[in-house]
Amino acid sequence: MKSLGDRLVGKVYCESPGRVSEKNIKRLSDEELCDDVAGEAVKKSVMISLTTIVGLFLVLSLVVVVAFRLRVQLYARWKIHPFDRDECDGEDMDFDVLLCCSYEDDDPHGERFRNLMAGEGYRVWYPWQDVMPGQDVLESNSHVIEHSKRTVCLLTENFINR
Numbered sequence: 001m002k003s004l005g006d007r008l009v010g011k012v013y014c015e016s017p018g019r020v021s022e023k024n025i026k027r028l029s030d031e032e033l034c035d036d037v038a039g040e041a042v043k044k045s046v047m048i049s050l051t052t053i054v055g056l057f058l059v060l061s062l063v064v065v066v067a068f069r070l071r072v073q074l075y076a077r078w079k080i081h082p083f084d085r086d087e088c089d090g091e092d093m094d095f096d097v098l099l100c101c102s103y104e105d106d107d108p109h110g111e112r113f114r115n116l117m118a119g120e121g122y123r124v125w126y127p128w129q130d131v132m133p134g135q136d137v138l139e140s141n142s143h144v145i146e147h148s149k150r151t152v153c154l155l156t157e158n159f160i161n162r
Contacts (some may be wrong), residue, residue, distance in 0.1 A: 091149075096122040098148035102129065102158035110154050 014020040018031075020032055043050050069073065074080070097117055114126040125144045145151070153159065 101154040
């Protein structure tokens with residue numbers, strides 16, 4: 001029985017695959033005619049590496065998004081208080097929180113909120129308890145605004161209308 005190479009007459013060139021393109025088929029060795037095993041292995045390893053990197057990036061991104069969305073619950077769970085951090089070194093702040101509300105509200109929620117934060121050790125300024133009789137309200141408010149780390153507003157209908 002004759003091989004394919006023995007039966008071909010003249011010069012016959014390969015057209016594909018690219019690794020044997022433009023070569024005379026009679027002069028190709030058996031190894032050259034076989035699949036490119038090493039090239040396929042490299043392609044597979046590159047695909048696995050890329051898939052792993054993209055997968056890790058997606059998982060890390062998801063973890064960051066979930067942590068950001070649940071940051072308040074995480075703060076509460078591990079007792080991390082964002083008010084404990086100073087924005088600037090050496091700042092001279094008298095209050096951790098300025099609790100802002102409308103004077104038209106005799107709001108029990110504000111008092112409850114103030115007591116809750118004060119119970120956690122925060123210095124809270126609340127107008128219903130911290131403005132002294134006879135004190136200049138505008139001067140007091142100006143000082144409190146300038147010397148408070150954070151401002152929390154109780155948004156009631158009266159507050160919004162004012």
